[in-house]
Amino acid sequence: MTDKHRRNCTLLALFLLLIEAAVLCLPVFHGYTALQICRQYWQHGQMLSHIVIPLLLLVCPIISICLLFHLKVHSTDKIPEVLFASVSANASENVSNCGTLLFLTGSLEGKSFPLPAYTNVFLGRSSQYCQIVINSSDISRRHASVCYHASRHTFVITDYSANGTYTVDGERLIPNTSIEVPDGSIFSIGNRKTSFRLSANREDNT
Structure with a gap:
């Protein structure tokens, strides 16, 4: 869906x-509001035909609210194309400017991925949204993101998932809230069978 x-x-x-809120609150049905007519139907058992239009007016706001919620959910899944372009452009960058994400457990155990400096790298089940794809039902389509801050040798991690991202102590990260963590931090995701370690490259240290 485009912007x-x-x-x-x-x-x-x-x-x-x-419009629906105005109609519901205004006495447009012979001096009655849609809410009053529906209430009278349930209280006095009036004919169904008398409340069809008011009933529809009660349902329409629900549809509008669901549409707004749908748009909000899908807007969080949108990742700018420039993100993937920047990751590709940094692929040949000097390794000293990259951190490393190493999987300790799970389907990707033993595999490591470079984390280009100051670039959000997303982890999740969907290859459409993520650079690091984890094929597991407990992992969200876009589960979390990691950004390596080379100047401080730290990482910024953000959880976007339904099943959570957890520290080594079992504390769940607050969804949609970024936190900065030190070199060597370990996290588990989903049902906590998949874990990884974030490592900074300190070859440029003197």
């Missing part, structure tokens, strides 16, 4: 929600 399409859908949903 223009998402923006248009959001404006449409908000516009419909505004």
Whole structure:
């Protein structure tokens, strides 16, 4: 979904929600609001045909809210194409400017991946969203991101998942909140059967 399409859908949903809220609160049905008519139906057992339109007006706001929620969820999955371009451009960068992510357990155990400096590298189940793909049902499509800060030899990690990202002590990271961690930090993800260590390259130290 493009930014223009998402923006248009959001404006449409908000516009419909505004109209529906006004109709629900105004006495447009012979001096009654849609809410009052529906309440009278349930209390007095009036004919179904009398509440079809008011009932629809009650359902429409729910649809609009669901649409807005859908747009919000999918907007968090959107990763700029420039991200992948920058990772590709840094592939030949001097190794001293890269950190390393080494899998300790899980399906990728023993495999290591370079972390170009100051570049968000995403881990997850989807190759569409992530540079490091982990094929496991407990891993979210875009589970977490890691960014290596070469000047301080630290890492910034952010969790986006449903099943969580955990420190070596078992503490779950707060979703959608970035934290800076030191060289050598170990994390587990999902059902905690997959773990990895973040290592800084200190060859450039004097």
